Amino acid sequence: MARTLGSYAKLTKPKISEIALHLFAERGYAAVSMRQIAAKVGLQVGALYNYFPDKQTILSELLINHMESLLQTWHRQKLPEKSDKLLEFFVDFHIEYHLNRPEEVFIAYMELRNLNPDNFKKIEKLRNKYELILSNILSDGVNKNLFTCEETKIASLAIIGMLKEVNTWYKTDGRISAPEIKNIYQQIVLKAVT
Protein backbone atom coordinates (compact mmCIF):
# COMPACT_ATOMS: atom_id res chain seq x y z
CA MET A 1 0.00 0.00 0.00
CA ALA A 2 2.52 2.54 -1.14
CA ARG A 3 1.37 6.10 -0.82
CA THR A 4 1.00 7.72 -4.23
CA LEU A 5 2.71 10.95 -5.06
CA GLY A 6 -0.73 12.50 -5.40
CA SER A 7 -1.60 11.98 -1.78
CA TYR A 8 1.47 13.89 -0.73
CA ALA A 9 0.65 16.64 -3.15
CA LYS A 10 -2.70 17.13 -1.44
CA LEU A 11 -0.77 18.23 1.59
CA THR A 12 1.44 20.64 -0.32
CA LYS A 13 -1.08 23.41 -0.87
CA PRO A 14 -2.12 23.69 2.79
CA LYS A 15 1.54 23.54 3.72
CA ILE A 16 2.29 26.48 1.43
CA SER A 17 -0.61 28.42 2.93
CA GLU A 18 0.50 27.69 6.46
CA ILE A 19 4.10 28.72 5.86
CA ALA A 20 3.04 31.82 3.96
CA LEU A 21 0.80 32.76 6.89
CA HIS A 22 3.70 32.53 9.33
CA LEU A 23 6.06 34.48 7.08
CA PHE A 24 3.53 37.19 6.22
CA ALA A 25 2.72 37.65 9.91
CA GLU A 26 6.38 37.79 10.83
CA ARG A 27 7.85 39.98 8.10
CA GLY A 28 4.91 41.43 6.18
CA TYR A 29 3.52 40.40 2.79
CA ALA A 30 5.65 42.78 0.73
CA ALA A 31 8.86 41.76 2.47
CA VAL A 32 8.37 38.04 1.84
CA SER A 33 9.46 36.61 -1.52
CA MET A 34 8.13 33.56 -3.31
CA ARG A 35 11.62 32.09 -3.04
CA GLN A 36 11.54 32.36 0.74
CA ILE A 37 8.18 30.65 0.90
CA ALA A 38 9.34 27.89 -1.46
CA ALA A 39 12.52 27.34 0.53
CA LYS A 40 10.62 26.90 3.79
CA VAL A 41 8.15 24.52 2.16
CA GLY A 42 11.03 22.55 0.64
CA LEU A 43 10.35 23.34 -3.00
CA GLN A 44 11.81 25.39 -5.81
CA VAL A 45 10.02 28.61 -6.72
CA GLY A 46 8.43 27.32 -9.90
CA ALA A 47 6.58 24.58 -8.04
CA LEU A 48 4.54 27.10 -6.06
CA TYR A 49 2.79 28.12 -9.26
CA ASN A 50 1.22 24.67 -9.53
CA TYR A 51 -0.88 25.62 -6.52
CA PHE A 52 -1.28 29.38 -6.75
CA PRO A 53 -1.42 31.50 -9.92
CA ASP A 54 0.46 34.32 -8.18
CA LYS A 55 1.65 35.64 -4.84
CA GLN A 56 -1.39 37.85 -4.41
CA THR A 57 -3.65 34.79 -4.47
CA ILE A 58 -1.76 33.19 -1.57
CA LEU A 59 -2.58 36.24 0.51
CA SER A 60 -6.16 36.66 -0.64
CA GLU A 61 -6.96 32.97 -0.10
CA LEU A 62 -5.61 33.22 3.43
CA LEU A 63 -7.81 36.20 4.19
CA ILE A 64 -10.90 34.83 2.44
CA ASN A 65 -10.59 31.45 4.16
CA HIS A 66 -10.18 33.21 7.48
CA MET A 67 -13.35 35.22 7.05
CA GLU A 68 -15.39 32.35 5.59
CA SER A 69 -14.39 30.02 8.36
CA LEU A 70 -15.34 32.69 10.89
CA LEU A 71 -18.81 33.01 9.37
CA GLN A 72 -19.24 29.26 9.03
CA THR A 73 -18.25 28.65 12.62
CA TRP A 74 -20.74 31.25 13.82
CA HIS A 75 -23.59 29.71 11.87
CA ARG A 76 -22.80 26.32 13.40
CA GLN A 77 -23.07 27.69 16.93
CA LYS A 78 -25.99 26.64 19.07
CA LEU A 79 -27.38 30.05 19.98
CA PRO A 80 -28.76 30.71 23.48
CA GLU A 81 -32.55 30.45 23.70
CA LYS A 82 -32.94 33.67 25.59
CA SER A 83 -32.44 36.43 23.06
CA ASP A 84 -31.26 38.85 25.74
CA LYS A 85 -28.15 36.73 26.14
CA LEU A 86 -27.31 36.90 22.44
CA LEU A 87 -25.01 39.90 22.65
CA GLU A 88 -22.89 38.37 25.41
CA PHE A 89 -22.79 35.17 23.41
CA PHE A 90 -21.53 37.01 20.37
CA VAL A 91 -18.80 38.80 22.32
CA ASP A 92 -17.78 35.50 23.85
CA PHE A 93 -17.70 33.75 20.49
CA HIS A 94 -15.77 36.52 18.81
CA ILE A 95 -13.05 36.69 21.43
CA GLU A 96 -12.71 32.93 21.68
CA TYR A 97 -12.37 32.58 17.92
CA HIS A 98 -9.88 35.41 17.51
CA LEU A 99 -7.65 34.58 20.45
CA ASN A 100 -7.06 31.17 18.90
CA ARG A 101 -5.92 32.59 15.55
CA PRO A 102 -3.57 35.47 16.31
CA GLU A 103 -1.67 35.30 13.01
CA GLU A 104 -4.76 35.21 10.81
CA VAL A 105 -6.25 38.11 12.73
CA PHE A 106 -3.05 40.08 12.44
CA ILE A 107 -2.64 39.76 8.68
CA ALA A 108 -6.39 40.20 8.12
CA TYR A 109 -5.88 43.61 9.69
CA MET A 110 -2.40 44.48 8.44
CA GLU A 111 -2.29 43.18 4.90
CA LEU A 112 -5.62 44.48 3.64
CA ARG A 113 -3.67 47.30 2.04
CA ASN A 114 -1.76 44.80 -0.09
CA LEU A 115 -4.86 43.28 -1.66
CA ASN A 116 -5.74 44.28 -5.19
CA PRO A 117 -9.12 46.03 -5.55
CA ASP A 118 -11.03 42.89 -6.55
CA ASN A 119 -9.80 40.85 -3.63
CA PHE A 120 -10.33 43.78 -1.31
CA LYS A 121 -13.98 43.91 -2.33
CA LYS A 122 -14.38 40.20 -1.61
CA ILE A 123 -13.02 40.62 1.89
CA GLU A 124 -15.13 43.71 2.41
CA LYS A 125 -18.23 41.73 1.48
CA LEU A 126 -17.39 39.02 4.00
CA ARG A 127 -16.64 41.57 6.70
CA ASN A 128 -19.98 43.21 6.04
CA LYS A 129 -21.70 39.86 6.44
CA TYR A 130 -20.05 39.38 9.81
CA GLU A 131 -20.82 42.89 10.89
CA LEU A 132 -24.45 42.34 9.89
CA ILE A 133 -24.70 39.53 12.43
CA LEU A 134 -23.83 41.93 15.20
CA SER A 135 -25.89 44.83 13.94
CA ASN A 136 -28.91 42.51 13.68
CA ILE A 137 -28.39 41.41 17.27
CA LEU A 138 -28.28 45.07 18.24
CA SER A 139 -31.33 46.19 16.27
CA ASP A 140 -33.33 43.17 17.49
CA GLY A 141 -32.34 44.11 21.00
CA VAL A 142 -33.44 47.68 20.42
CA ASN A 143 -36.82 46.49 19.12
CA LYS A 144 -37.30 44.38 22.23
CA ASN A 145 -36.29 47.31 24.43
CA LEU A 146 -33.24 45.43 25.66
CA PHE A 147 -30.79 47.99 24.30
CA THR A 148 -30.83 51.64 23.48
CA CYS A 149 -28.73 52.47 20.50
CA GLU A 150 -29.47 55.00 17.80
CA GLU A 151 -26.99 53.91 15.18
CA THR A 152 -26.76 50.12 15.31
CA LYS A 153 -24.67 50.05 12.13
CA ILE A 154 -22.04 52.37 13.53
CA ALA A 155 -22.20 50.74 16.94
CA SER A 156 -21.52 47.30 15.49
CA LEU A 157 -18.50 48.65 13.59
CA ALA A 158 -17.20 50.30 16.72
CA ILE A 159 -17.71 47.19 18.82
CA ILE A 160 -15.99 44.88 16.34
CA GLY A 161 -13.17 47.38 16.07
CA MET A 162 -12.85 47.39 19.81
CA LEU A 163 -12.94 43.62 20.06
CA LYS A 164 -10.18 43.37 17.48
CA GLU A 165 -7.80 44.86 20.03
CA VAL A 166 -8.19 41.85 22.21
CA ASN A 167 -5.30 39.99 20.64
CA THR A 168 -2.79 42.61 21.63
CA TRP A 169 -4.07 42.76 25.17
CA TYR A 170 -3.74 39.04 25.42
CA LYS A 171 -0.16 39.11 24.21
CA THR A 172 1.12 42.18 26.06
CA ASP A 173 -0.16 41.15 29.45
CA GLY A 174 -0.12 37.42 30.04
CA ARG A 175 -1.62 37.87 33.48
CA ILE A 176 -5.06 38.52 32.05
CA SER A 177 -6.72 35.21 31.21
CA ALA A 178 -9.07 34.60 28.31
CA PRO A 179 -12.18 34.33 30.54
CA GLU A 180 -11.24 37.59 32.23
CA ILE A 181 -10.89 39.32 28.87
CA LYS A 182 -14.28 38.01 27.81
CA ASN A 183 -15.79 39.39 30.98
CA ILE A 184 -14.19 42.80 30.54
CA TYR A 185 -15.40 43.14 26.98
CA GLN A 186 -18.87 41.85 27.73
CA GLN A 187 -19.23 44.57 30.31
CA ILE A 188 -17.88 47.27 28.03
CA VAL A 189 -20.12 46.24 25.16
CA LEU A 190 -23.22 45.92 27.31
CA LYS A 191 -22.57 49.30 28.86
CA ALA A 192 -22.18 50.78 25.40
CA VAL A 193 -25.71 49.83 24.33
CA THR A 194 -27.77 50.17 27.51
Add this chain to the structure above:
Amino acid sequence: MARTLGSYAKLTKPKISEIALHLFAERGYAAVSMRQIAAKVGLQVGALYNYFPDKQTILSELLINHMESLLQTWHRQKLPEKSDKLLEFFVDFHIEYHLNRPEEVFIAYMELRNLNPDNFKKIEKLRNKYELILSNILSDGVNKNLFTCEETKIASLAIIGMLKEVNTWYKTDGRISAPEIKNIYQQIVLKAVT
Protein backbone atom coordinates in the same frame (compact mmCIF):
# COMPACT_ATOMS: atom_id res chain seq x y z
CA MET B 1 16.22 89.41 -1.00
CA ALA B 2 15.98 86.46 -3.33
CA ARG B 3 15.84 83.17 -1.58
CA THR B 4 18.93 81.09 -2.36
CA LEU B 5 18.69 77.57 -3.63
CA GLY B 6 20.27 76.48 -0.38
CA SER B 7 17.42 77.68 1.74
CA TYR B 8 15.01 75.63 -0.30
CA ALA B 9 17.24 72.62 0.02
CA LYS B 10 17.03 72.88 3.79
CA LEU B 11 13.36 72.10 3.42
CA THR B 12 13.93 69.11 1.17
CA LYS B 13 15.13 66.67 3.79
CA PRO B 14 12.20 67.19 6.17
CA LYS B 15 9.89 66.99 3.18
CA ILE B 16 11.33 63.62 2.23
CA SER B 17 10.93 62.41 5.80
CA GLU B 18 7.37 63.62 5.97
CA ILE B 19 6.31 62.01 2.72
CA ALA B 20 8.13 58.78 3.56
CA LEU B 21 6.28 58.72 6.88
CA HIS B 22 2.92 58.99 5.13
CA LEU B 23 3.78 56.35 2.54
CA PHE B 24 5.28 53.90 5.04
CA ALA B 25 2.23 54.25 7.26
CA GLU B 26 -0.12 53.80 4.33
CA ARG B 27 1.52 50.95 2.39
CA GLY B 28 4.28 49.60 4.63
CA TYR B 29 8.02 50.14 4.38
CA ALA B 30 8.75 47.15 2.15
CA ALA B 31 5.98 48.05 -0.29
CA VAL B 32 7.20 51.61 -0.83
CA SER B 33 9.97 52.23 -3.37
CA MET B 34 12.49 55.04 -3.45
CA ARG B 35 11.02 56.04 -6.81
CA GLN B 36 7.57 56.48 -5.26
CA ILE B 37 8.98 58.64 -2.49
CA ALA B 38 10.94 60.75 -4.98
CA ALA B 39 7.91 61.20 -7.21
CA LYS B 40 5.76 62.49 -4.34
CA VAL B 41 8.52 64.85 -3.21
CA GLY B 42 8.94 66.08 -6.77
CA LEU B 43 12.45 64.76 -7.36
CA GLN B 44 14.18 62.07 -9.34
CA VAL B 45 15.37 58.98 -7.45
CA GLY B 46 19.03 59.90 -7.46
CA ALA B 47 18.41 63.15 -5.61
CA LEU B 48 17.15 61.32 -2.54
CA TYR B 49 20.65 60.00 -1.95
CA ASN B 50 21.91 63.53 -1.32
CA TYR B 51 19.92 63.42 1.91
CA PHE B 52 19.89 59.78 2.93
CA PRO B 53 22.59 57.16 2.26
CA ASP B 54 19.93 54.49 1.79
CA LYS B 55 16.26 53.63 2.24
CA GLN B 56 16.86 51.98 5.59
CA THR B 57 18.17 55.26 7.01
CA ILE B 58 14.96 57.08 6.08
CA LEU B 59 13.03 54.61 8.20
CA SER B 60 15.48 54.49 11.09
CA GLU B 61 15.72 58.28 11.30
CA LEU B 62 11.95 58.50 11.46
CA LEU B 63 11.82 56.02 14.32
CA ILE B 64 14.81 57.45 16.18
CA ASN B 65 13.53 61.01 15.89
CA HIS B 66 10.14 59.87 17.12
CA MET B 67 11.60 58.24 20.22
CA GLU B 68 14.07 61.04 20.95
CA SER B 69 11.43 63.69 20.64
CA LEU B 70 9.21 61.69 22.98
CA LEU B 71 11.97 61.55 25.60
CA GLN B 72 12.88 65.20 25.12
CA THR B 73 9.29 66.33 25.48
CA TRP B 74 8.93 64.33 28.69
CA HIS B 75 12.02 65.86 30.23
CA ARG B 76 10.73 69.34 29.44
CA GLN B 77 7.49 68.70 31.30
CA LYS B 78 6.87 70.51 34.55
CA LEU B 79 6.20 67.56 36.80
CA PRO B 80 3.53 67.74 39.52
CA GLU B 81 4.90 68.53 42.97
CA LYS B 82 2.96 65.81 44.70
CA SER B 83 4.71 62.56 43.81
CA ASP B 84 1.51 60.57 44.25
CA LYS B 85 0.13 62.30 41.18
CA LEU B 86 3.10 61.34 39.03
CA LEU B 87 1.64 58.16 37.61
CA GLU B 88 -1.54 59.88 36.47
CA PHE B 89 0.60 62.61 34.97
CA PHE B 90 2.64 60.07 33.02
CA VAL B 91 -0.46 58.34 31.66
CA ASP B 92 -1.86 61.70 30.66
CA PHE B 93 1.35 62.77 28.97
CA HIS B 94 1.77 59.51 27.12
CA ILE B 95 -1.74 59.46 25.71
CA GLU B 96 -1.65 63.12 24.75
CA TYR B 97 1.65 62.72 22.94
CA HIS B 98 0.67 59.55 21.09
CA LEU B 99 -2.80 60.62 20.04
CA ASN B 100 -1.23 63.55 18.23
CA ARG B 101 1.17 61.39 16.22
CA PRO B 102 -0.81 58.41 14.94
CA GLU B 103 1.44 57.71 11.95
CA GLU B 104 4.70 57.80 13.89
CA VAL B 105 3.23 55.53 16.53
CA PHE B 106 1.95 53.15 13.92
CA ILE B 107 5.23 52.70 12.07
CA ALA B 108 7.22 52.67 15.33
CA TYR B 109 5.20 49.59 16.14
CA MET B 110 4.82 48.02 12.68
CA GLU B 111 8.15 48.61 11.00
CA LEU B 112 10.49 47.56 13.79
CA ARG B 113 10.82 44.26 11.96
CA ASN B 114 12.27 46.06 8.95
CA LEU B 115 15.13 47.67 10.86
CA ASN B 116 18.57 46.17 10.53
CA PRO B 117 20.08 44.85 13.78
CA ASP B 118 22.11 47.99 14.51
CA ASN B 119 19.17 50.35 14.11
CA PHE B 120 16.95 47.98 16.02
CA LYS B 121 19.33 48.16 18.97
CA LYS B 122 19.27 51.95 18.87
CA ILE B 123 15.49 51.99 19.05
CA GLU B 124 15.51 49.35 21.75
CA LYS B 125 17.83 51.53 23.82
CA LEU B 126 15.53 54.53 23.49
CA ARG B 127 12.49 52.45 24.32
CA ASN B 128 14.24 51.16 27.42
CA LYS B 129 14.98 54.73 28.47
CA TYR B 130 11.31 55.62 28.16
CA GLU B 131 10.23 52.48 29.94
CA LEU B 132 12.67 53.32 32.74
CA ILE B 133 10.81 56.56 33.38
CA LEU B 134 7.65 54.64 34.12
CA SER B 135 9.30 51.84 36.06
CA ASN B 136 11.03 54.45 38.24
CA ILE B 137 7.70 56.12 38.93
CA LEU B 138 6.35 52.73 39.92
CA SER B 139 9.24 51.68 42.14
CA ASP B 140 9.32 55.11 43.81
CA GLY B 141 5.61 54.70 44.44
CA VAL B 142 6.16 51.27 45.91
CA ASN B 143 8.86 52.63 48.23
CA LYS B 144 6.49 55.33 49.45
CA ASN B 145 3.74 52.73 49.96
CA LEU B 146 1.60 54.39 47.30
CA PHE B 147 1.53 51.34 45.06
CA THR B 148 1.86 47.62 45.51
CA CYS B 149 3.61 45.99 42.62
CA GLU B 150 6.07 43.12 42.75
CA GLU B 151 7.57 43.36 39.32
CA THR B 152 7.81 47.03 38.42
CA LYS B 153 9.84 46.25 35.29
CA ILE B 154 7.22 43.91 33.89
CA ALA B 155 4.39 46.15 35.04
CA SER B 156 5.82 49.13 33.19
CA LEU B 157 6.16 47.08 30.01
CA ALA B 158 2.58 45.89 30.33
CA ILE B 159 1.28 49.37 31.01
CA ILE B 160 3.09 50.92 28.05
CA GLY B 161 1.89 48.07 25.89
CA MET B 162 -1.64 48.74 27.02
CA LEU B 163 -1.36 52.47 26.45
CA LYS B 164 -0.10 51.85 22.94
CA GLU B 165 -3.55 50.58 22.03
CA VAL B 166 -5.01 53.98 22.63
CA ASN B 167 -4.56 55.12 19.05
CA THR B 168 -6.79 52.41 17.68
CA TRP B 169 -9.50 53.09 20.21
CA TYR B 170 -9.43 56.71 19.30
CA LYS B 171 -9.81 55.96 15.61
CA THR B 172 -12.37 53.18 15.78
CA ASP B 173 -14.79 55.01 18.00
CA GLY B 174 -14.90 58.74 17.46
CA ARG B 175 -17.46 59.16 20.21
CA ILE B 176 -14.83 58.67 22.88
CA SER B 177 -13.00 61.94 23.43
CA ALA B 178 -9.34 62.29 24.33
CA PRO B 179 -10.05 63.39 27.94
CA GLU B 180 -12.36 60.42 28.37
CA ILE B 181 -9.70 58.06 27.12
CA LYS B 182 -7.18 59.56 29.50
CA ASN B 183 -9.59 59.02 32.35
CA ILE B 184 -10.27 55.42 31.40
CA TYR B 185 -6.61 54.57 31.20
CA GLN B 186 -5.68 56.42 34.38
CA GLN B 187 -8.21 54.31 36.23
CA ILE B 188 -7.03 51.07 34.66
CA VAL B 189 -3.39 51.83 35.39
CA LEU B 190 -4.03 52.94 38.96
CA LYS B 191 -6.11 49.85 39.61
CA ALA B 192 -3.30 47.72 38.23
CA VAL B 193 -0.79 48.89 40.84
CA THR B 194 -2.89 49.39 43.98
Add this chain to the structure above:
DNA sequence: GTCTATATAACGATAGAC
Protein backbone atom coordinates in the same frame (compact mmCIF):
# COMPACT_ATOMS: atom_id res chain seq x y z
C1' DG C 1 4.42 17.71 -9.81
C1' DT C 2 8.97 19.34 -9.53
C1' DC C 3 12.94 20.72 -11.55
C1' DT C 4 16.27 24.12 -14.14
C1' DA C 5 16.53 27.94 -16.92
C1' DT C 6 14.96 32.17 -18.29
C1' DA C 7 11.98 36.27 -19.64
C1' DT C 8 10.78 40.64 -17.99
C1' DA C 9 10.27 44.17 -14.82
C1' DA C 10 11.32 46.71 -10.72
C1' DC C 11 14.23 47.47 -7.11
C1' DG C 12 18.18 50.05 -4.45
C1' DA C 13 22.03 52.47 -5.29
C1' DT C 14 25.89 54.86 -8.05
C1' DA C 15 28.36 57.81 -11.66
C1' DG C 16 29.01 61.75 -14.10
C1' DA C 17 27.11 65.88 -16.71
C1' DC C 18 25.30 70.25 -15.67
Add this chain to the structure above:
DNA sequence: GTCTATCGTTATATAGAC
Protein backbone atom coordinates in the same frame (compact mmCIF):
# COMPACT_ATOMS: atom_id res chain seq x y z
C1' DG D 1 21.67 69.82 -5.60
C1' DT D 2 19.36 67.69 -9.33
C1' DC D 3 19.34 65.51 -13.45
C1' DT D 4 19.85 61.30 -16.78
C1' DA D 5 21.67 56.97 -17.44
C1' DT D 6 22.96 52.77 -15.81
C1' DC D 7 24.89 49.01 -12.88
C1' DG D 8 23.96 44.90 -10.34
C1' DT D 9 20.54 42.48 -7.95
C1' DT D 10 16.30 40.60 -6.95
C1' DA D 11 11.62 40.06 -7.76
C1' DT D 12 7.43 37.64 -10.00
C1' DA D 13 6.16 34.68 -13.22
C1' DT D 14 6.73 31.40 -17.25
C1' DA D 15 8.60 27.52 -20.38
C1' DG D 16 10.03 23.20 -21.18
C1' DA D 17 12.71 18.90 -19.72
C1' DC D 18 11.98 15.02 -16.84
